[in-house]
Amino acid sequence: MIEAKNVSKMYARGVYALHDLNLTIGKGEFVFLTGPSGAGKSTLLRLLLRQEAPNAGQLIVNGRSLSKMNAGQVQAYRRTVGFVFQDFKLIPTRTVYENITFVPRVLGQPIAIQRRKAFQVLKWVGLQHRMNAFPLELSGGEQQRVAVARALINDPALVLADEPTGNLDPDLALDIMNLFRDINARGTTVLVATHDRELIRRVARRTLALDQGRIVEGQ
């Protein structure tokens, strides 16, 4: 599913965020990416979302090299990826329902399909009763559930999460992780970046540890 071949990303001259990184993540795997701040976790996720391109090496997802994609191909690729961020990235002026249907809407899907998908994912994250609430009326855990629902509405093959529990207390964090486990159980590949060792221990999945842009454990 994901293959990194000698991937390097350098922001300042001589300072590598990722250095000659090699990794393979199989289809349907659930993998934690961990390491201290500045280890390169978020950089790798940005490369996988094709927000940035590596300076060297190749990043291959589903057999396609991300660096060789043109703008249209990047758009098509991103439609197959769900993402969840630490700060939720919900639109505060839109309701939960509108935030979730935002994705199928901007992809031009018919309203009936948008509605059906929104009800399905909201029910799945247990927030069908809050669909008319605005994000700021929700707790942190609920907001992250909405973000997870939004990531899933398009049935992605790959879900990327960058510190999805960083703003949540341990119990809520475990709830969110259980959602990711459920997503993974349906066959979706899940890659979660977190520095929360305790959470990783409780979920007990494959873990790749990064330090100074290199994989130091779990390869």
Place this chain on the structure above:
Amino acid sequence: MRALSYFLEEAGRSLWRRRGASLLAAGTSAVSLLVLGLFLLAGSNASRILERWSAAAELSIYLTDGATPEHRRAIERELAASGLVSAHSYVTQAEALRRFTTQFPDLAASARSLPTNPLPASYDVRIRPERARDAQVDLLANRVRALPGVSDVRYDRRWLDRLIRVVGVARTAGLVLAGLLVIASCVTVMSVVRLTLFARRQEIEIMQLVGAPLAYIRGPFVMEGTLLGLLGAVLATMLLWTAFAAWRDPLVAQATGVVDAGALAFLSPAIVAGLILGGAAIGCLGGVLAARGAR
């Protein structure tokens, strides 16, 4: 169709959310289009009036007090031989006074109180419309002026030509001014749409991350600019029509005998449509320029 409805809904929502700035942009757009419309309106009416005056251009031949019937026959022979004249009529001194008192009733009593009629007898000579701009008319005027019994010859065409030139210069100046205002309006719309773009940067980021097509990302901003321009243009047209309706009758009353009500008309439907679509196009351009920031 779904995309268009999405653009309209998003643009409408954004315009309403920032209605103060939106009104300002639409207002600026309206002012520039109003100036353009005013010049178009004034220009088209001035052209129409000048055309009527041109069609009615006359050569006026004023006679001396001592003009004899023989002098008059010589004048009439010259006019007939020129081939430029469609009709002519002799105006006696009494008829000239009657016309004067009719056209200037306020001065009628004063004119009648004079011991003698000061107005000269004259010929009103109607030039064939197709020959009105012919240089031969000037030569005819010079020949007639040299005949005995003639004190002066006036030809409307000369000052009409001057007036047409003045109107042309004023129209060009107006169009340049309106052009500058149109650019200003485009920049204002662009600035307002850019503000929207900044306020919605998080939505844009999310749209980019979910792989929304570029047209879907930029469309609402282009639509917002178009709606602002359209709103401004409709506002300008309504103001222009209101001003025209309010000023037409007083203007005709002020200029009795010079301008008749039939000569004044509002802009043609084609020009109104052009003004409104032009406003929408200016807004659209502002929206497109601003939306380039959403990549």
